[in-house]
Amino acid sequence: MPILTVKKERFWTLLGERLDDEELVNLLHDLALDVEEVSKEYFRVEYAPNRPDYSSPIGLARAAKGLLELEVGAPHYELQPSRTYIDVDPRLRNIRPYVVSAIIRGIKLDVDQLEEIITMQEDLHWILGRDRKKVAIGLHDLDAVKPPFHYIAVKGREARFTPLGYWREMTLEEILEKHEKGVQYAHIVKGKPYYPLIVDSRYEVLSFPPIINSTLTELSEETKNIFIEITG
Template sequence: MPTITVNCEELFTGLGRKYTLKEFDELCFDFGLEVEAFEEKNDQGQMVVDETKFKVEVPANRYDLLCVEGLIRTLSIFIGSTKHAPRYKAITPTGQRPMQQLKILPATKQVRPFAVAAVLRDITFTADNYKSFIDLQEKLHQNICRKRTLVAIGTHDLDTLKGPFIYDAKPPAQIKFKPLNQTKEFTATEMMELYSLDSHLKPYLPIIRDKPVYPIIYDSNDVVLSMPPIINGEHSKISLKTKNVFIESTATDLTKAKIVLDTLVTMFSQYCAKPFEVEAVEVIQVDGTKVLYPELAYRKEVIDVMDVNDKIGINISAESMANLLTRMCLESKVIAGGKSLEVEVPPVRADILCL
């Protein structure tokens, strides 16, 4: 199962109190997580405990817990220090600001046919949340994205670009741009050679290396944002000064792409000027249809209280069951005279397939 390292000071501030390792272990056990002391090597090569950090192991399908933002949000609701989960909203731009568009061209069907996108508007980065933002992307890439084979995430400084954006696929010899952290341009063919010696990027090269065309995303000025799933462009690199983030995810699995996008924007929209609001992007598909992302869909399920008790082997009241589900970020209320519950599944709970 994946693990995350959390800064104790940030964790305690978010939860509203300090915890010893034993106390936090008990809380995590009650919730269904495992925690241990964080160890790292000192200058002498010995493993020593760093008491300023905890290491938390989370279930593989709890993508909302793969960053400290999600962990604090979820545990706050569990312990009751926060009464309700935030309401996530996808909004369309107002006034003179146009809606961003991403157009998918037919050639992408040969290699990576799907794309979704969103904008985090007026975000404030600090050194800590910026690192968390990058770390979550890497955790998602290794987990639900299956090492970028199913989904690849690109994040860009929107203020350095001009929409609308184009998602295309071209022969590698026709692709040329300055990749992230490089000082000169390379063709896609040259990049494959360059990154064949890169320990971080080398594993991803086989995903597209033998394809006749490579995915490429560029803006209306032909500035390249990324060549997924390998590398972003240097031009649109985000930094601590970035205020508006354009997020694109390309994929071979559309459902997982939507989950990845929802996870990323719900976790980090808390740092936007209007917390938990995400600016929608219009994706124009190959057939001309237009879809707005992110979906951030809520759905309601009705469950039978007696049936749940029987299947789990417990005997609790409808009120107790509703309270327990609400503590797990599944807001619930008793209906039908106590025979049923209406349960709301938020967009952050992709692990809930049905009830």
């Protein structure tokens, strides 16, 4: 079962009010959460995989506000028609054929929010993605690349890029053999005639799904626009 760690001050800000520890524990139990720990600074809860909205403090606070009748109803987001696209290489049909994407513009991120996003991403990989086998999520700094995007099929030594957590360019084969994430998830793509790769209009690499993203599009506190891609 996944476990979420939430800083109390962050939760109070999202909730819009403060609770003492007894009130907090009762609220968490009412939300069907198993309370692992409550400290002065944070609390840790275990949540069921059928509640992926609990994978972030924002989702947890939204559910709590509904239960406390502070704010009810589903949130509303305004969506605009896309001005970009991803074209898909037909050779991926029997390898990893599906890709969807979205763009979020005009955001502000701090260190804590970046940590929350990454934690949520990894939990969703496990909860919904069957440890990336069925679904993998990539988050990218949109301003580092140039749309439109291409989801292409390549051989293991045909492309190279600098993966997250590394200091030099590597071929896809090298990533699968030497990079921590490559070794961990190589079994998903090994033995396939091609490997999937997401590139921009200049063929700069964004992602080698479901293995690792490129350092080129790593999120930071300076990120203002995010490109999300989900493959499966």
